[in-house]
Amino acid sequence: MNQPLLRIRGVRKQYGSRLVLRSIDLDVAEHQVVCLIGGSGSGKSTLLRCVDLLEVVDDGTIHLGDSELTDPRLDPDTARRRIGIVFQAYNLFPHLSVLDNITLAPRRAHGVPRKRAEEEARELLSRFGLADKAKEHPDRLSGGQQQRAAIARALATRPELLLFDEITSALDPELVGEVLDVVEDLKQGGLTILMATHEMGFARHVADQVCFLENGVIVEQGSAQDVLTAPREQATQRFLARVLERS
Amino acid sequence: MDLGKTTADTAKATMDTAKAAMPPPPTHTSPDDTYHSSDHEQARKRFRRARKRRHTWISSLCTLLGLVALGTAAVASPGWERVDSLFLDGAEFRAALPDLLRGFWLNIQMFLIAEVLILVLGLLIALIRVTRAPGLQPLRLAATVYVDVFRGVPTLLLVFLVGFGLPALRLQGTPSQPWVLGVIALVLSYAAYVGEVLRAGLNSVHPAQRNAARALGLGERQTLRYVVLPQAVRNVLPPLLNDFIALQKDTALVAVLGPLEALRAAQIKADYDFNYTPYLGAALLFIAVTIPLTRFADRLQRRAAQRTWAETGR
Incomplete structure (x- = not known):
């Protein structure tokens, strides 16, 4: 196999x-x-x-x-x-904070409890050097930061x-x-x-x-x-x- | 290097790469004649077709059952016989129809005239509200007050006020025909709504579009006319149509001033015969016009949605 x-x-x-x-x-x-x-x-x-x-x-x-x-x-x-996918145009949800962007799918589609989802999200963010951006909205981030956040979001569901x-x-x-x-x-x-x-x-x-x-x-x-x-x-x-x- | 030149250069470069990315269409860009779909794909297609058939069956069956249930509930209700004779009298309907149609023709005329005036006035208000020229501040203020007032007043109340108030002023040249007064009231009310819809449309055009137009050397007015306004109208066409569907129905409000439009005609006939069938007839006439308009608005909305989807989906 x-x-x-x-x-x-x-x-x-x-x-x-x-x-x-x-x-x-x-x-x-x-x-x-x-x-x-x-x-x-x-x-x-x-x-x-x-x-x-x-x-x-x-x-x-x-x-x-x-x-x-x-x-x-x-x-x-x-x-x-x-499967996780990341696009050229980031496609972060503009109405959610970076943290909520990342926890949305784990919480709503995978039923992960909020606390655990947020812990994992923060772990991902600090791994990608975005620990201090968790509460920011996407429009406050640079393109590179947005794209890293988008990757973190794709990873959050453990694809x-x-x-x-x-x-x-x-x-x-x-x-x-x-x-x-x-x-x-x-x-x-x-x-x-x-x-x-x-x-x-x-x-x-x-x-x-x-x-x-x-x-x-x-x-x-x-x-x-x-x-x-x-x-x-x-x-x-x-x-x-x-x-x-x-x- | 000046700005105009760089833009032109980049544009040329983009075109060149586009050309380079698509080398002279080789034979295999077009679907090959030798291609036959695999058994796997054919099985997949069969499955999808079967599923589609099943879904069509289920949806028609559910619709039919729903209609039957509704119909039975209506017929089984204790007052059904009374309703049947009061609202669904075939002879009464046939007798009332010519009058209703004549009345409805006036509704359509009012609608068409009001629509044009509303568009003009609404656009004017929207444009005044989005300009930033300091000299236009009084006009901007007037437009804002206008929108606030006329959106706040119930349309029926406005019809009363204009219909009875305007002639009472005894000004030289004020119209006195009730249907004209009714149209004025409708225009005043709907121009406020439409103005706001158009303003939202103007604001929805991305600032980069305006910048791009200005960078090409278009003036403020040209930018508005050729770049911003067309996109704005395209963006708000569905809500605009929605307002016009509402307007089409609200022409019936003018009935309170007395002109012989569809509702008024139905009222007269109904009062004369003590039968409400003419009302139902008038309702059917309105529906006959609004349903196609609604479907059209739906289609535009779907197309607009597909377009924004295509822009962001890549």
């Missing part, structure tokens, strides 16, 4: 006549960090949204552990409770799998580092992470596996070293050259 935690097989997604994902096969083993790279419109975000059941796949299967997420009989809410969708793309360059440090910290803690990112340096440093997507197909897949330093495919080489040129 040593199969990967997340198993994506033949996933296809199209919006009208636009084919966004063609036939995606991807495994994420437990305690692994897998980075999805590729230009905008390559299908990275859509793939993450399919895994979190925010989109209905048009073909193929996605398994998390023993259950098939793409089974229509499955209650999507139950499945989503096992088996974390999905990060370009979580540093909306941040100022000097704030990117503080968020990526948190992600690296999570990897050390043994979490399983599937993330779409534009931070090639980070991917090379932290990812166990890197997938390059183009036009809804995984063009190249392998260890971070292989894909990012010595890509085999021309498309990957072109993409990397373009990205490096820009930075």
Whole structure:
């Protein structure tokens, strides 16, 4: 029973006549960090949204552990409770304090008593350097702080799998580092992470596996070293050259 | 480097990357002809179809049972026979219908005229209330007082006040037809509501939009006309329509001044025959117009919700 935690097989997604994902096969083993790279419109975000059941796949299967997420009989809410997702735009609830943002799901969706939820939330916050921000509302936080709070919120429900969708793309360059440090910290803690990112340096440093997507197909897949330093495919080489040129 | 140039450069750069991100549409962007969905997907589709059928069955069955229960309760009530003869008299309905329709035509006319005036007056009030020019302070104050007063007074009371008060002033040129006076009262009342709705709309447009327009060199007025106002109206279209649905019904309040609109016509007929069926007929006429409007407002609301969802969902 040593199969990967997340198993994506033949996933296809199209919006009208636009084919966004063609036939995606991807495994994420437990305690692994897998980075999805590729230009905008390559299908990275859509793939993450399919895994979190925010989109209905048009073909193929996605398994998390023993259950098939793409089974229509499955209650999507139950499945989503096992997955944490963080978006590019933070999406913190503006009307709640940081602490309440984090404790909302544990308390309401998982039935954790208030006291314990808050204790755990404070633990997460101090781990992410936000201990003094617990009572603040999101609008009083910097982008980096908001994104760290959003990660803490995703972690609060103890998900088996974390999905990060370009979580540093909306941040100022000097704030990117503080968020990526948190992600690296999570990897050390043994979490399983599937993330779409534009931070090639980070991917090379932290990812166990890197997938390059183009036009809804995984063009190249392998260890971070292989894909990012010595890509085999021309498309990957072109993409990397373009990205490096820009930075 | 001046600001205008940077904006233009960034815009160009964005366009370039967009182009770069989507290389010349390769053949596999379009759905492939060779694709056949897997057995798994077909089983999934079958299951979803079956579930949908089941849900349709359950919802129709529940609706039917609910209607039957309501109908039985009404018919079984002790006073049903009296109600049936007083409110549901077919002959009476047919006899009253021509008068009701003639009356209702006046309702529609009042509604259409009032609607245009309300939009103009409401927009004026909203614009006055959101400007910050110091010279307009008296106007702003007047607009605020206007909204406070006319939103506070019950519409029916206003119809009385205008309908009997305005002619009593004996001013030169004041209209005397009761339906015109009624329309004036409705406009005064609803312009206050609509003004507030539009003001909320104007405030709902993100400041960044205004800044972006000003940065492009549009003047204050152009910014309002081409950038802020269109978005504001789009944002508040559903509540605006809601107000107009209410207005459509409230044209019946003018009946107290005596013009022969639908409610007044029904009243006359009902008093003459001691039968209330004409009232029900008038109600049906109003519903016939408000229901399509309500559905339309619903659709707009759904579309607006989808749009905001699309903006934040990414």
